[in-house]
Amino acid sequence: MPAATVEKLEDRSGGMCEAGCGRPATNIHHRRFLGRGGRHNLANLLALCGSGNHTGCHGKAHQGNPPDGWAISRHERRHESEVPFVDLGGRSWWLDDEGGKHVRPAVTGRS
Ligand SMILES: [Zn+2]
Incomplete structure (x- = not known):
């Protein structure tokens, strides 16, 4: 994995687990697993x-049933930046390939 990518991921996570458990991040996770064609792009990576x-x-x-966006299905065709990641606190995040990470606003009404 390119050092610049690792550095941007460290900047994004602040060295903490991005699942929000409060522990330091020690691993880089591929949301779309490498065996499913995942790559080292920032929207596909989580510091865990x-x-x-x-x-x-x-x-x-x-494991079997991770929260949404932690393990992208082999049937999912959208780019990783279009598949939100839901942390342990139930917040949804959009990740992009530039190192951005944005909270997805909660849905407040029906339309
Ligand atoms: Zn954690």
């Missing part, structure tokens, strides 16, 4: 806690 992909939030991302 855990040891390998077995424990912590990285482990959670690789």
Whole structure:
């Protein structure tokens, strides 16, 4: 993975797990797994806690039923920047390939 990408991810996360668990980030997770054609673009990456992909939030991302946007389905055709990531606090985030991360406003009404 390019060092510049790792650096931008560290800037975005502030070194903390982006799932919002409060632990330091120790892993880089690919939301679209590499085995599903995922790449090292920032919208596809999350800084998560855990040891390998077995424990912590990285482990959670690789287990059966992770929260929305943690593990992108092989059937999902949208770019990762169009698939929001929902953290442990229930907030939805849009990630982009430039290192941006924006809260998705809560839906307040029906239309
Ligand atoms: Zn975590």
